[in-house]
Amino acid sequence: MVRAAAFGARGRRVLEPPVSREEAAGEFGAEISENAWREICHAFALHGERLADLEVTRDNQNKNDTRGWHKRKRDAESGIEAALSGLLKINRDFLAEAADIVSSTRKAGVITGVEHHLDRAVQEVMFLSWIMREAEPLSREIVTESESRKALARDVFAALKGDGAMLSNGWTIGQTEPSNADLTGFERLAEFLGIHQGETPLATAKWLREALAAQDR
Numbered sequence: 001m002v003r004a005a006a007f008g009a010r011g012r013r014v015l016e017p018p019v020s021r022e023e024a025a026g027e028f029g030a031e032i033s034e035n036a037w038r039e040i041c042h043a044f045a046l047h048g049e050r051l052a053d054l055e056v057t058r059d060n061q062n063k064n065d066t067r068g069w070h071k072r073k074r075d076a077e078s079g080i081e082a083a084l085s086g087l088l089k090i091n092r093d094f095l096a097e098a099a100d101i102v103s104s105t106r107k108a109g110v111i112t113g114v115e116h117h118l119d120r121a122v123q124e125v126m127f128l129s130w131i132m133r134e135a136e137p138l139s140r141e142i143v144t145e146s147e148s149r150k151a152l153a154r155d156v157f158a159a160l161k162g163d164g165a166m167l168s169n170g171w172t173i174g175q176t177e178p179s180n181a182d183l184t185g186f187e188r189l190a191e192f193l194g195i196h197q198g199e200t201p202l203a204t205a206k207w208l209r210e211a212l213a214a215q216d217r
Helices: 021-028 034-056 069-088 092-104 114-134 145-163 185-192 201-216
Strands: 002-004 140-142
Touching: 021 034, 021 185, 034 140, 034 145, 069 114, 092 114, 145 185, 145 201, 185 201
Parallel strands: none
Antiparallel strands: 002 140
């Protein structure tokens, strides 16, 4: 788990399985029901949301990390401070004179109460300044990328359990160096879907057993 500093990204792109249901079924070695596929799609969408949270919600003091929460806050504060300083430097008499000149050109009709517009702009910027002063990182926990992929593996396995998903026997498969063909349909599918691609088939099977076992801890 890592600490999150804010909510996730707005308008995030939904993560989907990288293959079709038919292609997944071919690798799985059995038909995948429509209901199971919907659950798999939902599992990928949740994985995408977790990754988006991890990407944009960083409680990070690193001044070089442009995505860090504190860096973005300091940038916002600097921009607001500059805007307020600029507005306060405006000469009100000159502003009124400029408004009269523009009015005389008949380009925008008669302009009145221009000082009121300036006051309102100052108030709006001061309101933004208050928001920045009050804002503090949220204290919530989000999963790491590795933990999210393990959760994805568990969700996909649960979706396919009714269609015959199973894991290799760790003791049996560990007696020799298995080939990809020695893996179960679910284990091959996990690689096919990009959930985890071990350096060897044995490594993939081991990772998946550990990922599913973590659910009971």
